[in-house]
Amino acid sequence: ETTVTQSPASLSVATGEKVTIRCITSTDIDDDMNWYQQKPGEPPKLLISEGNTLRPGVPSRFSSSGYGTDFVFTIENTLSEDVADYYCLQSDNMPYTFGGGTKLEIK
């Protein structure tokens, strides 16, 4: 089973600042990493799919990079509407495994 270690668990930034979230996998998963946003009371929403592909309709301030075992998710120019929990998910092998999540707050 591939373990996904996500950090940090929480962070607080001012609007306009850059957010960086990291996921490290215990096995090489090529670029089969996905990133989700979950706002309170809502289900997760897929923002970025395998191959660092931004989903249609997702603002370009969201991006990701990485290959192998080290992956980074970035929000440029963070807005107040970006307050949410963020999760990474590896889909390279079963069982699919999620990171523990990052709670983003705005100062």
Add this chain to the structure above:
Amino acid sequence: EVKLEESGGGLVQPGGSMKLSCVASGFTFSNYWMNWVRQSPEKGLEWVAEIRLKSNNYATHYAESVKGRFTISRDDSKSSVYLQMNNLRAEDTGIYYCTPYGNYVFDYWGQGTTLTVSS
């Protein structure tokens, strides 16, 4: 518009059983692998089970934590997927989501149905 509607959650005692249902619309259901993912404050998001296509002989896969207790099934004629859960434990408590895996993994989600396992 893609819609997924989960139902069947509720309160059940440890050792009990429950069957969850999910009805989908807005996409060609029979062409998508279907999954159940659950969420709890203690464990976060956790993949539970997957069922593949008729062409895959409806192959199923399970998380180790539910193997032997949960059974996923589908009825393509009803665009529905089910999760039969037996011998339930407190740690099975959470919100259960059904979600398809097509060109993208878990691209659509319903609002979920809540299961509480408690005496």
